[in-house]
Amino acid sequence: MTYAAGRHFLQIPGPTNVPDSVLRAMSAATIDHRGPDFQALGTELLRDVRPVFGTTGPVVMYPATGTGAWEAALVNTLNPGETVLCFETGHFATLWQEMAGRLGLRVDLVPGDWRHGADPAVVAERLAADTGRRIAAVCVVHNETSTGVTSRVAEIRAAMDAADHPALLLVDTISSLGSMDYRHDEWGVDVTVAGSQKGLMLPPGMSFNAISAKALERSRTATMPRTFWDWGPMLAANERGFFPYTPNTNLMYGLKEALRLLHDEGLENVFARHTRHAEATRAAVRAWGLEVLALDEREFSSALTAVLVPDDVDADKVRAVILDRFDMSLGAGLGRLAGRIFRIGHLGAFNDLTLAGTLAGVQMGLGLAGVPVAGSGLDAALERLQTD
């Protein structure tokens, strides 16, 4: 007997499930990226993507994954040898600060336990101690996809303002944009880094920088070497809806449809939907008697939940059982969390029954893997879903 027919359950925290209408939009014929039809598309997207970032300023789009947009944020705004203040909130924050080091920046790294976000009080302390104004940028991962912990960006900005420090604020929203409340302008973020494959419900391969006036000003004198990532030629071409090199046209068709879906639902509703699914997921985890990795409820992610398994359980074995038996992919523990957690993605094109199916698969998988659970997480989640 076989168990798996029908659709694969892709419940990793990105890439997420791509809606059928987005897939269909991307299947249109590729057009001349220097012609009038493309110009109309480019002009529309460069305008309509801004509200998702909470900005009225420029957003550039790269035919590259999120890692590229990380690099773009650094090389466009900084000078070789300058210091960046980074927080070890998890695997992706670690990779970003390593990149900064390899690019020739000095990294002032605040260690972390991978269960908390960047602490605004520590930002305040570090900036107050920086009397020589060596720190040129503060780098924060808004939603640490490896841990399911969110950093409080508005509070970090307030700490920077209170210290009256001129550092730029660079924020990675790769797994929060389009899923969780985010406000580039209002929160005073200088560069927001994002990717296509999570809340935007697109395949991987496109990434973004939203740019503040201050960051743009800095980019005019910043001397880090850059060619592909250079905002200058990009923004100049974008003025007319074009790109300085070949853009990923078909992903842009998809983006147009994804933005339509997000704007039709309303961003507030999108965020509320994610919050509710995250609450139901945490209710399930608690009912199973397992632990949510995030420790501070102000920092719970609405995009994913990382579940800590008991010491004598290998989380990768649980995931393997679930993949084999129920054809569902869950996120692996990354870096120092390998084997210790599994991650449930509940972002993007996702509804109550997707969540119910996901949690049913987890619950059955825990049983098949021999992990003792205290009660029915699925029932706890369904109860939460029925309250509003």
Ligand SMILES: Cc1ncc(COP(=O)(O)O)c(C=O)c1O
């Ligand atoms: C928070 C975060 N930052 C950076 C990245 C790296 O992005 P990419 O894999 O698109 O290059 C990811 C990927 O999952 C991520 O979740």
